[in-house]
Amino acid sequence: MTDAILAEADARALEALRRKNSIIRRLLRDPPATLALAFLVLILLGALLAPWIVPYDPFANSMRLRLKAPGFVGPDGALYLLGTDAQGRDILSRILYGLRATIGIGAIAVLCGGGLGVLIGTLAAYYRRLDTPLMRFIDVLLSFPSILFGLALAAVLGPGLFSLCVALSIAAIPTIARVARGAATVVMQQDYMEAGRALGLGDGALIWRYLLLNCGSTILIYATLQLGQSILLGSVLSFLGLGAQPPFAELGSMTADGRKFLQAFPHVATIPALTIFFIVLAFNVLGDALRDALDPKLRQ
Amino acid sequence: MFALIVQRLIISIPVLLGVLLIGFLLLQVVPTDPAIILAGPTASQAEIEAIRQQLGLDRPLWEQFGLYLLRVLQFDLGRSMISNRPVLDELEATLGPTFELMLACLVWAIPVGIALGTQAARQRGQWTDRVIMAFSVAGVSMPIFVVGLLLIQYVGGAGLLPFQGRGGPLWTGAGLLHVVLPALTLGAVFIGPVARMTRTSVLETLGADYVRTARAKGASERRVVLRHALRNALIPVVTLIGLQIGFLLGGAVVTETMYSWPGVGRMAVGAISSSDFPVAQGAIMVLAVSFIAINLVVDVFYGYLDPRIGQR
Numbered sequence: 148m149t150d151a152i153l154a155e156a157d158a159r160a161l162e163a164l165r166r167k168n169s170i171i172r173r174l175l176r177d178p179p180a181t182l183a184l185a186f187l188v189l190i191l192l193g194a195l196l197a198p199w200i201v202p203y204d205p206f207a208n209s210m211r212l213r214l215k216a217p218g219f220v221g222p223d224g225a226l227y228l229l230g231t232d233a234q235g236r237d238i239l240s241r242i243l244y245g246l247r248a249t250i251g252i253g254a255i256a257v258l259c260g261g262g263l264g265v266l267i268g269t270l271a272a273y274y275r276r277l278d279t280p281l282m283r284f285i286d287v288l289l290s291f292p293s294i295l296f297g298l299a300l301a302a303v304l305g306p307g308l309f310s311l312c313v314a315l316s317i318a319a320i321p322t323i324a325r326v327a328r329g330a331a332t333v334v335m336q337q338d339y340m341e342a343g344r345a346l347g348l349g350d351g352a353l354i355w356r357y358l359l360l361n362c363g364s365t366i367l368i369y370a371t372l373q374l375g376q377s378i379l380l381g382s383v384l385s386f387l388g389l390g391a392q393p394p395f396a397e398l399g400s401m402t403a404d405g406r407k408f409l410q411a412f413p414h415v416a417t418i419p420a421l422t423i424f425f426i427v428l429a430f431n432v433l434g435d436a437l438r439d440a441l442d443p444k445l446r447q
Numbered sequence: 448m449f450a451l452i453v454q455r456l457i458i459s460i461p462v463l464l465g466v467l468l469i470g471f472l473l474l475q476v477v478p479t480d481p482a483i484i485l486a487g488p489t490a491s492q493a494e495i496e497a498i499r500q501q502l503g504l505d506r507p508l509w510e511q512f513g514l515y516l517l518r519v520l521q522f523d524l525g526r527s528m529i530s531n532r533p534v535l536d537e538l539e540a541t542l543g544p545t546f547e548l549m550l551a552c553l554v555w556a557i558p559v560g561i562a563l564g565t566q567a568a569r570q571r572g573q574w575t576d577r578v579i580m581a582f583s584v585a586g587v588s589m590p591i592f593v594v595g596l597l598l599i600q601y602v603g604g605a606g607l608l609p610f611q612g613r614g615g616p617l618w619t620g621a622g623l624l625h626v627v628l629p630a631l632t633l634g635a636v637f638i639g640p641v642a643r644m645t646r647t648s649v650l651e652t653l654g655a656d657y658v659r660t661a662r663a664k665g666a667s668e669r670r671v672v673l674r675h676a677l678r679n680a681l682i683p684v685v686t687l688i689g690l691q692i693g694f695l696l697g698g699a700v701v702t703e704t705m706y707s708w709p710g711v712g713r714m715a716v717g718a719i720s721s722s723d724f725p726v727a728q729g730a731i732m733v734l735a736v737s738f739i740a741i742n743l744v745v746d747v748f749y750g751y752l753d754p755r756i757g758q759r
Contacts, residue, residue: 295734295738386701387700387701402593409599409604424589
């Protein structure tokens with residue numbers, strides 16, 4: 148008898164656990180999303196470990212090794228898996244370093260812009276008076292093409308990594324602000340907010356301890372997805388020559404470099420270009436799957 | 448209708464002023480003093496001061512902004528630091544090509560996007576739907592220059608179509624041939640969102656009561672989808688297209704640069720690279736103002752499609 152009750156309790160506990168993990172489980176049951184996740188983990192590892200795993204120095208020029216095709220084996224038996232670029236630099240090594248730069252720039256933008264966005268979004272949800280003006284401002288920001296920010300900032304601050312990061316940060320603000328406001332509005336209606344206020348907690352404590360901590364996971368998910376968008380925009384601006392400057396290895400500027408040899412040596416431009424494409428694609432596939440998993444309306 | 452247009456115009460004024468202010472500040476924070484550049488390397492301090500006075504650079508900032516506004520209202524955007532021609536003259540020639548490129552893109556991308564989305568909705572869950580949606584996600588994830596690179600390499604490189612510059616007005620044969628690849632490139636990133644939105648929207652209307660009624664009346668499938676489902680699904684699609692046309696300007700900057708298309712975007716990028724600040728400022732302002740104008744037109748068109756909006 149006791150055994151049966153215990154077994155039932157166990158089953159219920161397991162069921163609860165399972166429900167809690169259901170978002171991750173649902174993701175893992177979706178093959179494209181799993182593939183995207185695995186790919187992103189691999190890319191991230193490559194970027195993090197780049198200095199230790201690059202086969203060659205990504206900045207070492209060599210006139211003898213200019214524009215070799217992928218799979219080229221040098222006279223000393225050295226293998227250049229993805230070939231070399233116009234300066235004889237190993238493309239695989241540059242891609243690995245480029246990942247660092249491209250993802251790093253995107254991450255900085257999401258951290259700075261996202262941080263500001265979270266601030267704006269939570270303030271708009273917490274102080275109803277601020278809601279309309281703040282969100283109107285966000286609407287204007289959202290409706291403005293981000294490339295124009297990039298152009299304007301490059302014109303003012305000069306093309307370079309700093310103006311690129313500022314432009315990408317501004318572009319990241321509106322999405323995150325909207326998500327944060329949405330999540331915070333839901334939390335605002337919870338009883339514990341009322342309870343906290345009844346306990347005499349100040350605005351700062353309420354926002355920090357209750358509001359932000361409870362919106363955290365939702366915001367984090369969308370911030371991760373925004374990373375894909377920031378990478379896309381960053382690579383476009385770098386491609387235009389408004390971001391990373393040579394010889395710095397960044398996927399967008401590497402593509403621009405290779406453009407001159409597109410007809411005879413397509414791999415120089417295509418390899419970094421396709422790398423960006425697959426990274427952004429992985430983020431978008433993962434994002435769609437996450438949104439489906441989070442949205443109860445679509446769950447059937 | 449008229450009231451709506453006026454209302455939207457009034458809303459645009461603060462945004463326009465903001466754009467002008469940013470454009471003005473752009474030249475303020477530029478590290479180089481325009482007077483020194485205009486005076487040339489051999490000029491004395493007195494000569495530089497004279498030019499500063501002549502340009503009004505010695506006055507307080509707000510006064511300079513007022514003067515700047517007056518100049519802009521008289522269509523005086525200054526002179527290029529490189530060619531010394533008026534910025535407006537330089538920009539005038541670029542507006543047509545940019546407009547042409549966007550038009551050529553929309554003409555094929557909107558119908559194709561809507562058709563693909565409708566087809567995906569009709570065949571929901573089947574492989575047609577999956578393939579179309581996979582392409583749409585790929586299109587959204589593709590940096591526009593990747594499309595350009597692939598088209599230039601495989602179509603342009605094979606000598607099938609020209610990929611450098613503009614061949615003339617659209618109505619001439621050469622002009623039409625030259626616009627094909629840039630328009631394909633720009634449209635490729637436009638189709639994905641349109642197809643997606645159409646699919647979602649048509650799926651919704653396909654489940655609506657009036658569609659069931661139409662089916663019950665015995666209307667043909669074609670009529671049900673085109674007249675009843677798609678027509679009612681179009682409003683969110685138009686909104687999205689409106690939003691996307693603004694972003695198309697951004698895409699046009701990249702496309703123009705890649706195909707040496709003589710438009711505003713290419714001029715902006717070129718001017719920034721060569722530190723020609725007045726031209727860069729003018730080009731960015733033209734892009735921003737076109738963006739505002741496009742949104743205005745879309746808003747009004749939207750009000751025309753759905754009369755309830757104008758009355759709000």
